[in-house]
Every structure is written in C-alpha cells, then in structure tokens.
Amino acid sequence: MRAYKAKMVSPIRLPDRDEREANLERAGYNVFNLDSEAVFVDLLTDSGTGTMSENQWAAMLTGDEAYAGSQSFDRLQQAVADVMGFERIIPAHQGRGAENVLYGALVGEGDYVPNNTHFDTTRAHIANSGGEPVDCPREGALDDDRPFAGDLDVEAVRDLVDEVGAENVPAVLLTITNNSLAGQPVSVENVRAAREVADELDAVFVIDACRFAENAYFVREREPEFADDSVAEVAREQLSYADAVVMSGKKDGLVNVGGFVGIRDDPELDDLYATARERGILYEGFTTYGGMAGRDLEAMAVGLREAVEERYVADRVDQVRRLGDLLADRGVPVQRPTGGHAVYVDAAAFLPDVPADRFPGQALVCELYREGAVRGVELGSFAFPETDRPELVRLSLPRRTYGADHLEHVAETFERVADRRDAGEIAGLEIVDEPEMAELRHFSAELRPVREREATTAD
Structure with a gap:
C-alpha cells in the first residue's frame, strides 16, 4: 500500500513508434540527448527527479535569500547534524560540486584512491585532480544473493597500499549504497573495517552518503545487530565512522x-x-549558500528528516522490489536482491547475441525507448571504458513519483524488446563521436546501429 496520495500532477504522453524512432536517431542513440517530453517513463536517474512533499514546499516559502548568514543555511546545518552527525558542512549546488570541493582538497598528482566502486563523476573528479581511482569491490560480489554485495574489499585496499605505498593513498572511499555495483548495500561491519584500514594508512575516510537512508534500511533488515534499531539510528551509526561525507x-x-x-x-x-x-567559496559560492537559493536549503533541511522516516523508506524500497519482481516474472535477468533506488538488468544475459564491443547495455537502453519510450541508463562498458564492469542497465525510480501502472508499462516494454531480440532484430551499436574525457563519454557520445555501418560497407 502506497504511503502517499497525489496533490499535484504532471501530464505525460507516449509518442508513437515513428516519433520514437526519429527521436532516437536524432539523439545519436544516446538517451541523454532526448527531450524529457519525449519520454513516457523516465528511469534515467533518481537524482533530483523525485517529488517533494507538502512540508518541503511550505518550507521553501520561508527561504532566507541573504548572501551571507542565511537562516536557511542554519536550518540545513542543524538537520545534517541531527540526521547524519556532521556539524560542519560546505554546501554545493549538487553532489558533483561537493566532489569537486572535497576531492580537489584531498587528492593530488600520483595519488591512488580506493573505493568499493567509483561512480562516473567520482572517477572523473579524482582523475581530474591527478589521482587514480581504484575499484575494490568484493570478488564475485554479484554472483549470488549476498545481503551486502556492495561491501569494500579491505584486503584489496591493503594490497594496493603494498604496491603503491601508504603515502600515496590520501583517502579511502566507501559509497553507500554501491551505485555502480547494482545499487547493493554496505554493512556497518564493512564500514567499521574501512575505518580500520583508513586508520592504518593515516588516510581520510570518506563516505559517499547520497543514499545513506536506503542503505540504513537494508542494514536494519539484514544485519542482526541492528534488527531492533530505527532507520534513523542506523543512519547515524553507519556515518559515525567517517571523517567526511x-x-x-x-x-x-x-x-x-x-x-x-x-x-x-x-x-x-x-x-x-x-x-x-x-574551494567551496571559489567554485560554489559563499559558505552559507553554496550555489543554492535559500528556498533550496530549506527544502533539503526538511527532506533529510523525511528520508529517515520509517514509512517513507519502506515505501521507497518496496516499490523498487516490485519493479524487480515484475521483470523477473517475465524472465528478465535482474540483479537480486534489488537495491534501494534502482533495478539493474544484466544486459549481456538479456541480449546474448550482442557482443561486448557492440555495447549490449546501450543497445538495450535504446530498445527500451524504441518500444515504450522508457528511458534507463547503461552502466557497463559504454559508461565505464577500460574497466571490468558488468554490462548493466540501471532503471532508477524517482522518489514518490510513479505508480503501479507505470511499473507495468516498463515490464510490458521489456516483453516487446524480448520479442525483437528473439526475432534477431537487435545488432548492437558503435560509437561515432565521443568526448576527450573517457570517464564522462556516456553523457554526450553519439552512436549508430552496427547494421548501418555493415550496409554502408556492403554498398
């Protein structure tokens, strides 16, 4: 049973097939280039795409837009202290702005930075600062139904240190939940182990806390030590070991x-x-606004408190599970158990006849749009070149936004894609233009179906 009712709606439409075909071609077979009005169910990302509550909208009317000394900043700072346990904050316009602020202060030329799995902008900011991002997931993390497949392999971190020297590892990172690894959670036991290895190295221990509440829900559900704790209590505990977030x-x-x-x-x-x-002042704005309007500071102060409410987070995780179940029931190879914010599909298994060099994940993303105007995102060899990532497609559910009928539409769209696959109509893609910074190529690169090239060559 959903924990919310609608008080505001936004109309959406399903473009006809010819329009979808033309949109894909015009976008260079990169769904980042699609207009939002051309998308029926948008699962590209859960970042900034959710629906705010009435209390958040009400709080926005109280925004203090002062350049310095904003009362709205004070309320956000207090919310962060109460919910996450950090008294000192540096606001930024969004997460990648925060990454620029922190990693630019931490990482220098020749440094190595281990993480359970780096996401795209994290990799890019570390590389841009002269460092080398190093993924240290648990070996075979996605091979079975592990309760905490997102954990950091602390022994791999120690092996890295033996190779490059502790003086060249200024920070140990931990992303909760592990977005790049199918949105899988991280245990508090693993957080403590990461803290321990950071102490051994005299390194700063950083948690990427973007989905801290969802991770806390899984900890309470799966880690016996916390079975009787609230999500809010677990959230504070898991973050209490970090030097920075x-x-x-x-x-x-x-x-x-x-x-x-x-x-x-x-x-x-x-x-x-x-x-x-x-760095925050230089890149984001003065310390008491940091690239945000006062009304945005107010909305986040309320949102952080709502994020650890039991009914909210249970509803959030349950909706993701329902989508995973709908797909699995139709034979779609999804990562189980599902994560907290998205369903991850094994594109290589779903499209076994599309080889890795033809980007099966991106091919699946394009077919989902072609068949149902559903927009997902590839998180495999296209998004992460020169890494050994599984060929995953992520379907991120915006918070408090879609209903059961939208989830059914996504599942039905997969059925139609499967029909085209079985008819041998999906051949894969090739890149025709890409940016110089490989870590960010999936945002703007353009592709084309391989069969177009083959037909041209035959002519």
Whole structure:
C-alpha cells in the first residue's frame, strides 16, 4: 500500500513508434540527448527527479535569500547534524560540486584512491585532480544473493597500499549504497573495517552518503545487530565512522537540486575543512549558500528528516522490489536482491547475441525507448571504458513519483524488446563521436546501429 496520495500532477504522453524512432536517431542513440517530453517513463536517474512533499514546499516559502548568514543555511546545518552527525558542512549546488570541493582538497598528482566502486563523476573528479581511482569491490560480489554485495574489499585496499605505498593513498572511499555495483548495500561491519584500514594508512575516510537512508534500511533488515534499531539510528551509526561525507541532496535529501560536504568536527581535520571551505567559496559560492537559493536549503533541511522516516523508506524500497519482481516474472535477468533506488538488468544475459564491443547495455537502453519510450541508463562498458564492469542497465525510480501502472508499462516494454531480440532484430551499436574525457563519454557520445555501418560497407 502506497504511503502517499497525489496533490499535484504532471501530464505525460507516449509518442508513437515513428516519433520514437526519429527521436532516437536524432539523439545519436544516446538517451541523454532526448527531450524529457519525449519520454513516457523516465528511469534515467533518481537524482533530483523525485517529488517533494507538502512540508518541503511550505518550507521553501520561508527561504532566507541573504548572501551571507542565511537562516536557511542554519536550518540545513542543524538537520545534517541531527540526521547524519556532521556539524560542519560546505554546501554545493549538487553532489558533483561537493566532489569537486572535497576531492580537489584531498587528492593530488600520483595519488591512488580506493573505493568499493567509483561512480562516473567520482572517477572523473579524482582523475581530474591527478589521482587514480581504484575499484575494490568484493570478488564475485554479484554472483549470488549476498545481503551486502556492495561491501569494500579491505584486503584489496591493503594490497594496493603494498604496491603503491601508504603515502600515496590520501583517502579511502566507501559509497553507500554501491551505485555502480547494482545499487547493493554496505554493512556497518564493512564500514567499521574501512575505518580500520583508513586508520592504518593515516588516510581520510570518506563516505559517499547520497543514499545513506536506503542503505540504513537494508542494514536494519539484514544485519542482526541492528534488527531492533530505527532507520534513523542506523543512519547515524553507519556515518559515525567517517571523517567526511559527500552528499548529493538530490537523492536521499529528497530535493531537486543541492548537496554538501560534511567534515567531522575534529582538530585533526581542521586543515582539510579550511581548504575545502575555500574551494567551496571559489567554485560554489559563499559558505552559507553554496550555489543554492535559500528556498533550496530549506527544502533539503526538511527532506533529510523525511528520508529517515520509517514509512517513507519502506515505501521507497518496496516499490523498487516490485519493479524487480515484475521483470523477473517475465524472465528478465535482474540483479537480486534489488537495491534501494534502482533495478539493474544484466544486459549481456538479456541480449546474448550482442557482443561486448557492440555495447549490449546501450543497445538495450535504446530498445527500451524504441518500444515504450522508457528511458534507463547503461552502466557497463559504454559508461565505464577500460574497466571490468558488468554490462548493466540501471532503471532508477524517482522518489514518490510513479505508480503501479507505470511499473507495468516498463515490464510490458521489456516483453516487446524480448520479442525483437528473439526475432534477431537487435545488432548492437558503435560509437561515432565521443568526448576527450573517457570517464564522462556516456553523457554526450553519439552512436549508430552496427547494421548501418555493415550496409554502408556492403554498398
């Protein structure tokens, strides 16, 4: 039973097939280039795409738009302290702005930065600062139904240190939930182990906390130590081991824009806070607004508190599970158990006749749009070149937005794609234009169906 009723609606339409075909071709077979009005069910991302509550909208009317000393900033700072346990924050316009602020202060030329699995912008910011992002997931994490497949392999971190030297590892990162690895959660036991290895290296321990509430829900559900705790209590516990957090408020802040860096109030972290604060002023704006309007600060202050409410997070996770079940019932190979924000489809298994060099994940993304104007995102070899990532397609559910009929439409769209697959009509794609920065190519690269090239060659 849904925990919400609608008080505002936005009309959507399903373009006809000819229009969808033309849209795909015009977009260069990259769904980032599609107009939102051409999309019927948009599962590209859960970042900033959700529906805000009446309390958030009401709070926006109280926004203090002062350049310095904003009361709205004070309310956000208090919410972060209460919900996440960090008293010092540096606001930013969104998560990648926060990444720029923190990783630019932490990472330098020749550094190595381990993480359970780096996401695209995290990889790019570390590389842009001269560092080398190193993925350290648990071996075979997605091979079975592990309760915490998102965990960091701390022994892999130690092996990295043996190879490059502790002096070249300034930070240990942990992303909760592990977005790049099928949105799988991380246990508190693993958070503690990551804290321990960071102490061994005298490194800063950073948690990417964008989906901290969803991770806390899974911990309470699957880690016996926390079975009797509230989501809010688990959220504080799992973050209490970090020196710093990077937060996109567009996920578990339940807002459409905004983020922040949180740094523990510890004298040993004063220099890091001072440097990051200066970078925040340089790149994002003065410390009490950081690229956001006062009304945005107010909405996030309310959203953070709502994110750890039991009814909200249970409804959120349950909707993702329902979509996973609908797809699995139709034979779609989805990662089980499902994560907290998205269903991940094994595109290589779904399209076994499309080889890796023809980007089966991106091919599936395009077919979903062609057949039902459903927009997902590829998180495999197209998005992460030169990495050993599984060929996944992510279907991210915007928070408090879609209903059961939308989920049914997605499942029916997969059925139609399967029919085209079985008829041998899906041949894969090739890149015809891409940006210089490989870590970000999936945002703007253009592709074409391989059969177009083959036909041209034959002529």
